[in-house]
Amino acid sequence: MTDKIFRKIEAEISKLHIRDQGVEDFKVEEDVFDKPTLEALYRLVNKGFITAMGGSISTGKEANVFYALGEAERGLAIKIYRITTSNFKAMTDYLLGDPRFANIRHSKKSIVFEWTKKEFKNLMRAQEVGVRVPEPIVSERNILIMEFIGKGEMHAPRLKDVGDQLEDPASFFEIVIDYTAKLYQKASLVHADLSEFNILVEGGDGTDAMPVFIDIGQGVTLDHPNAEEFLKRDVHNICRYFKKFGVNCEEEAILERVRGKA
Ligand SMILES: Nc1ncnc2c1ncn2[C@@H]1O[C@H](COP(=O)(O)OP(=O)(O)OP(=O)(O)O)[C@@H](O)[C@H]1O
Ligand SMILES: [Mg+2]
Incomplete structure (x- = not known):
């Protein structure tokens, strides 16, 4: 049984390898799936966290995301950060301002491992306070396993792709601000x-459409020196987007609301 999963993991890897060959010559295979990463994936299979491996969901700038099945056929998203990421400098800046990660070693590898842990911890914290995020399941090295958001093997769309079809953009916006x-x-x-x-959109584009926050690895605690600046940018992005659909968004007032002063 597990042999089959191993073969599937390897098949997925070689597909990526072929797809990216023209672009950056073998870079993907070397970077994402170095031997220790594969070994860590195999350990997660042996421990029962992964019971079947699916295809690639996304090949992003810093990470690859795969579909998989876990215990009791539960859909999983496996996010694997690249050890050699282009955004390494930014990662360091975000991490070092965060007291939870003040004492980390500065090698590329340890920064990426801490980053993965940070995304896991941020997902936990978000979930604990009632913000809808993918439930974090386990993290190891540069691998984060979380709940898959979607139906069957179809991942939920990003807000960017379906925002113009939302039946009630104002209510959706309210939930985003509440989160x-x-x-x-x-x-x-x-x-x-x-x-x-x-932001993924769960439950279709009708009135039951609900936001799910993802990609929270760069999330910072309020004692980070740039926390306020990041918050303003977040609110600005959200307002800019929803204004296109006629949602009334006064950035200063929203900021006050987010900070709990209104
Ligand atoms: N838990 C999940 N369930 C379903 N799909 C997911 C999940 N997590 C991520 N995805 C999909 O993978 C994509 C990339 O994930 P994410 O934003 O976390 O990584 P990223 O490194 O920022 O990638 P990019 O550089 O493309 O932004 C998302 O846009 C989404 O489509
Ligand atoms: Mg992203």
Whole structure:
């Protein structure tokens, strides 16, 4: 049984390898799936976290995301950060201002491992205060396993792709602001990369459409020196996007609401 999963993991890897060959010569295979990463994936299979491996969901700038099945056929998203990421400098800046990660070693590898842990912890904190995020399941090295958001094998669309079809954009916007406020006031966190790209839409595009915040690795605690600046940027992005659909958004008032002063 597990042999089959191993073969599937390897098949997925070689597909990526072929797809990216023309662009950056073998870079993907070397970077994402170095031997220790594969070994870590195999360990997660052996421990029962992964029971079947699916295809690639996304090949992003910093990470690859795969579909998989876990215990009791539960859909999973496996996010694997690249050890050699282009955004390494930014990662360091976000991490070092966060007291939870003040004492980390500065090698590329350890920064990426801490980053993965940070995304896991931020997801936990968000979930604890009632913000809808993918439930974090386990993290190891540069691998984060979380709940898959979608139906069957179809991942939920990004807000960017379906925002113009929302039946009630104003209510959806309200929930996004409510989540941002909960993160700030109850979890002492700022997402710091909030936009229509990092919000998934669960439950279709009708009135039951609900936001799910994802990609929260760069989220910082309120004691980070740039936390307020990041919050303003997040609110600005959200307002800019929803204004297109006629939603009334006064940035200063929204900021006050998020901070709990209104
Ligand atoms: N838990 C999940 N369930 C379903 N789909 C997911 C999940 N997590 C991520 N995805 C999909 O993978 C994409 C990339 O994930 P994410 O934004 O976390 O990574 P990223 O490194 O920022 O990638 P990019 O550079 O493309 O933004 C998302 O836009 C979404 O489509
Ligand atoms: Mg993203």
